[in-house]
Amino acid sequence: MQVKKVLSYSAVGFVAFFLFTRPDDAAKAVRGAMDTVYTAADSLAQFVSHLS
Template identity: 80%
Template sequence: MQVKKVLTYGGIAFVAFFLFTRPGDAASTVRSAMDTVYNAADSLAQFVSHLS
């Protein structure tokens, strides 16, 4: 249980460090992740619409 807590806090610290030191890259990473989610949802919607 202790290892999980250390890894969680380490991950949060890394994200905070990345956000404050390179905000442009952080925004680009989030935008890329959102584009991936959008494309996956769009592909799923096209798949379901072609089933009919």
């Protein structure tokens, strides 16, 4: 349990450091993740619509 807590705090610290030191790159990473989610949702919607 202790290792999980240390890894969680380390991940949060890294994200905060990345956000404050390189905000443009952080925004690009978030935009890329959101584009991936949008593309996956669109593909799933097309798949379901073709089932009918």
